[in-house]
Amino acid sequence: MAGPDPRRALGAAGEAAAARWYEQRGYEVLDRNWRCREGELDLVVRTEKVLVFCEVKTRTTDRFGSPVEAVTRGKQVRLRRLAAQWLASDSSDRPPEIRFDVASVLAGRLEVYEAAF
DSSP states (O other), X not given: OOOOOHHHXXXXXXXXXXXXHHHHXXXXXXEEEEEETTEEEEEEEEOSSEEEXXXXXXXXXXXXXXXXXXXXXXXXXXXXXHHHHHHHHOOSOOOSEEEEEEEEEETTEEEEETTOO
C-alpha cells in the first residue's frame, strides 16, 4: 500500500497557507477545492466588496519557473469558465466586484498576486 502523495500534501499545505492569509485579512473562505466535471477551483473567498477566485501554485524550488508562471493564458481562460460555473451554482448575494488572484508558494514563502488576471 502506497503512502500519502507528497505532491498532494505539498499542494494542500500551500492552499491552507493561502486560506489563512485571506482569513487574516478579513475574507471568508466560501469554498476550497470546489470541483465540477471541467476542473477545480482552489479557493473562493469573499468580503462584502469583493469575491475572489484564487489559484494556488506550490513548488519546492523554482527549477521549472516560479509558481505564478504556471498560470498560463489557457489556465486563466479555464479558471474564468470554472468561476462562471461556481457563480451559477451559488445563490447567495454577490459582492459587486469579482477578482482573480494567484497565490504562489515557493519553498514555504507565500506571495499573493491580487487581480493577477
